[in-house]
Amino acid sequence: xxxxxxxxxxxxxxxxxxxxxxxxxxxxxxxxxxxxxxxxxxxxxxxxxxxxxxxxxxxxxxxxxxxxxxxxxxxxxxxxxxxxxxxxxxxxxxxxxxxxxxxxxxxxxxxxxxxxxxxxxxxxxxxxxxxxxxxxxxxxxxxxxxxxxxxxxxxxxxxxxxxxxxxxxxxxxxxxxxxxxxxxxxxxxxxxxxxxxxxxxxxxxxxxxxxxxxxxxxxxxxxxxxxxxxxxxxxxxxxxxxxxxxxxxxxxxxxxxxxxxxxxxxxxxxxxxxxxxxxxxxxxxxxxxxxxxxxxxxxxxxxxxxxxxxxxxxxxxxxxxxxxxxxxxxxxxxxxxxxxxxxxxxxxxxxxxxxxxxxxxxxxxxxxxxxxxxxxxxxxxxxxxxxxxxxxxxxxxxxxxxxxxxxxxxxxxxxxxxxxxxxxxxxxxxxxxxxxxxxxxxxxxxxxxxxxxxxxxxxxxxxxxxxxxxxxxxxxxxxxxxxxxxxxxx
Numbered sequence: 001x002x003x004x005x006x007x008x009x010x011x012x013x014x015x016x017x018x019x020x021x022x023x024x025x026x027x028x029x030x031x032x033x034x035x036x037x038x039x040x041x042x043x044x045x046x047x048x049x050x051x052x053x054x055x056x057x058x059x060x061x062x063x064x065x066x067x068x069x070x071x072x073x074x075x076x077x078x079x080x081x082x083x084x085x086x087x088x089x090x091x092x093x094x095x096x097x098x099x100x101x102x103x104x105x106x107x108x109x110x111x112x113x114x115x116x117x118x119x120x121x122x123x124x125x126x127x128x129x130x131x132x133x134x135x136x137x138x139x140x141x142x143x144x145x146x147x148x149x150x151x152x153x154x155x156x157x158x159x160x161x162x163x164x165x166x167x168x169x170x171x172x173x174x175x176x177x178x179x180x181x182x183x184x185x186x187x188x189x190x191x192x193x194x195x196x197x198x199x200x201x202x203x204x205x206x207x208x209x210x211x212x213x214x215x216x217x218x219x220x221x222x223x224x225x226x227x228x229x230x231x232x233x234x235x236x237x238x239x240x241x242x243x244x245x246x247x248x249x250x251x252x253x254x255x256x257x258x259x260x261x262x263x264x265x266x267x268x269x270x271x272x273x274x275x276x277x278x279x280x281x282x283x284x285x286x287x288x289x290x291x292x293x294x295x296x297x298x299x300x301x302x303x304x305x306x307x308x309x310x311x312x313x314x315x316x317x318x319x320x321x322x323x324x325x326x327x328x329x330x331x332x333x334x335x336x337x338x339x340x341x342x343x344x345x346x347x348x349x350x351x352x353x354x355x356x357x358x359x360x361x362x363x364x365x366x367x368x369x370x371x372x373x374x375x376x377x378x379x380x381x382x383x384x385x386x387x388x389x390x391x392x393x394x395x396x397x398x399x400x401x402x403x404x405x406x407x408x409x410x411x412x413x414x415x416x417x418x419x420x421x422x423x424x425x426x427x428x429x430x431x432x433x434x435x436x437x438x439x440x441x442x443x444x445x446x447x448x449x450x451x452x453x454x455x456x457x458x459x460x461x462x463x464x465x466x467x468x469x470x471x472x473x474x475x476x477x478x479x480x481x482x483x484x485x486x487x488x489x490x
Contacts, residue, residue: 201252
């Protein structure tokens with residue numbers, strides 16, 4: 001499983017936007033490591049620098065100095081739709097009769113191919129196979145006929161899927177969140193302007209103040225002098241479809257998403273995990289780094305009650321929390337593992353057990369998810385080889401049993417271990433002494449949402465969007481493309 005994308009946009013009062021955008025992208029680097037880019041506008045022309053690679057490798061001093069203007073947008077990408085090459089790197093730029101556009105997209109459209117075919121038939125030439133270019137061309141087409149707000153509404157009425165967008169139209173910066181709020185987007189106030197970003201951690205990096213989340217279906221237009229913003233509620237739905245996995249794994253723990261601090265959500269998910277499936281062991285330890293907050297909450301709850309739910313005696317400290325696996329941060333995603341022996345050795349390169357923590361002890365190992373099961377199998381073996389008497393796996397999310405179509409590069413059903421195996425069969429496959437997942441009801445409770453207001457497609461196999469060959473969890477159909485072009489007049 002890999003991260004989604006990160007988007008940002010700023011409008012400042014007379015100060016260059018390039019470096020604030022650069023710092024914000026650094027804060028969002030966890031959301032994408034494939035490419036990075038910034039587009040600015042100086043009131044006369046658009047400037048762009050987009051390349052493959054990490055933020056620190058893509059931008060040098062000269063690159064930032066060349067990005068003139070006090071307004072702009074940025075993007076970090078992990079590919080989930082489109083090729084893994086520079087043609088799909090973002091922000092995507094296009095110049096047309098009504099000006100210049102830059103567009104950064106986090107999410108995934110379901111009907112991009114249909115819109116691409118329609119636009120190609122009327123003369124639009126595409127340079128990539130990504131869905132971001134489809135949005136940019138559709139918006140450019142609408143801007144030839146409508147003002148900015150109506151043009152955005154027309155495009156929103158035609159595209160179907162998940163999206164958070166930051167857009168530059170000349171030196172005006174906009175933010176748009178899809179009508180079901182699947183992908184996060186928030187507004188922040190800076191000393192001399194305003195910022196739109198995927199996560200509030202980017203706002204913190206610039207010493208800004210989180211104002212609020214962009215509402216599902218809302219358009220935010222930042223004022224060109226950085227003095228404020230205008231809000232337009234363009235589309236409304238009866239229910240949202242917030243991605244629960246933002247809180248479980250993807251977002252930074254120090255970010256606030258949909259009014260919830262991610263770190264506290266993970267700790268509370270860990271507490272729920274103890275309440276639902278706690279097991280009395282000598283020690284509880286996280287899989288770093290994703291399992292740390294879950295394990296902390298789990299251990300705190302274990303210090304208050306027994307696994308049976310009874311209050312602890314005063315002299316009973318519960319289950320000890322310990323760091324039992326040390327992570328080598330210099331082993332990246334691209335580590336080459338051509339043979340099975342080397343793949344197994346890669347686990348020892350990435351994670352090494354602290355033998356004194358596990359030897360002769362029963363262990364509860366906590367992670368955020370099990371996808372294919374390969375890593376969990378290797379970690380259980382690693383701990384048992386280091387002398388653990390028993391290894392119990394606890395997972396801070398429900399079983400991942402179906403693919404994600406909304407912007408997460410997740411395995412196919414054939415690769416997902418929970419797609420065709422019961423919990424006990426998975427436990428046997430990874431050789432754990434016991435295995436338990438968190439329930440979907442517990443996730444909804446911690447996030448303060450009804451289940452229908454969350455996207456749980458990867459868990460239930462029922463999706464909040466109309467996807468070919470898949471079931472839906474609500475009454476939803478793809479938009480009529482031609483009708484969508486006439487629905488912005490209200």
